[in-house]
Amino acid sequence: MLAYLLMSGIATGALYAMMAIGLVLVYRSTGHINFSHGELFMFGGFIAYTFFVILGVPYFLSLILAVIGGFVLGILSDRAVYRPLIKAPPLTMVLATVGFSFFLKGIARYFWGSMEGGDYVAFPAAMDPSPIPIGSIMVFPQQLLILAGAIVFVVGFTIFFRMTRAGKMMQATSENPTAAYLSGIRVERVYTLTWGAGSAIAAAAAVLMAPMTLLSPDVGFQLLLKAFAATVLGGLGSMPGAIVGGLLVGILESLGGGYVHSGVQDVSAFIVIIIVLILRPAGIFGVRNIRDT
């Protein structure tokens, strides 16, 4: 039982970690929480649904197409929401990203909402769904796929950040945008890339998760909350923190749901977060001042 709960907690946690990475990426670069991040996730899932279920494209190709679609959507959200408001106060950005999330939900409901009668659509399994034994525990292939996918994306992201010029420009911009401007970096383009990358990784998480759950236009908010919990737990603004935080939230939920009560599943993570924040207000990996002014 414990091993099973841990396994499913880690798989879900890996998805939360991916979501949290996108959130942290945008936060570190722009200083704003993207409240439409959950809807970018949802939209990525529906893009994959369109290719995979409606058009019959193979799962992996649908995954890649959804990631590309997510990237484009992120760029559009930068152009539509962030760029025009780049100098606006934080609250304006909150309202704008919340507004954008409703916009995405509306579009999703219009195109995919009544596809299968209700608001929910089922995303078929990507592979043979029967669990396979690993040692003494039974593991769902999709869980392994989630883990593998999460590792590929996290490693790929890290390499992108550390090794490529564009990745380094992103880091430089997030550490000190003025110095970036003065070095001739096109800071606005870096922001665009940041929104795109955050959204792309959210789409990837959605496509990995969808076969294990149902997809609906309203699924985003819950994911945003979990990702937000993960980032707060890990120390808002820390990448390793986002990953550890995501895994912790996933595991805590799974254990809470399995051992205490299924109703605890959704709140157990938050209870622990409250405790962590009381004991360690800056989070596990937290730095107090992330952005120098």
Place this chain on the structure above:
Amino acid sequence: MLQIEHLSVWYDVTEVIRDVSLEVPSNSIVALMGGNGAGKSTILNTLSGLLQPRHGTITIDDIPMANFHPQDMVKAGVVQVPQGRFVWPGMSVQDNLLLGASIRSRKEKHAIRKDMDDVFQMFPILHERRKGLAANLSGGEQQMLAIGRALMARPRLLLMDEPSHGLSPLMVEKMVVAIRQLHERGLTILLVEQNVGVAAAVSEHAYILANGEIEFSAVGSTLADNPDILRSYLGGSRDDGSSMEPPSTGA
């Protein structure tokens, strides 16, 4: 090289730079001095495209610049070494330098390498620390890194904002040597300084700014010889213009 005419810059409702005209001839070092809040950084930031002037013209090599983006200025060869060691602390010394060459094409890889070697030759400590994080450098070393990073863009005109600020006397001496070296390599420099010793040691011409207006302009050597001018314009308690200590400054 650089000509500013009747420049006025506003922050919202306050006019911070009023009708400033100044000139930086090619291959010269011009000092721009003045107390805290006089508007020195504002002038440099306007030149760098971080702020838009309300009135006035900025001319580089007889070409008027209008509505320019910071990148345009870097491309035009005007690069700022900002005040307060604006390096990227979480990145390696080497990456800080490489990103200084952001405007240059990847095809220039070899030339960029060579320029980095030149920076290392000028500041050997940066070579020693090239793999370490910029955050772990001392204040003086970060200032060197900021200068090195600016050089990576191949500037013709360097805008330096208080490079000696907060440095130990020994480091200040090194900074003076470095500025002279840059000049010998053919760079034109607009040097913002509160340390009269530094300004007088390197510059041929100086402007003194007070409340956003040019109050005085002089040839560098007379500055150090004339403590009265310094006292009245810089407001410091200095008796001796040759002191290398910067005046007490706020953040």
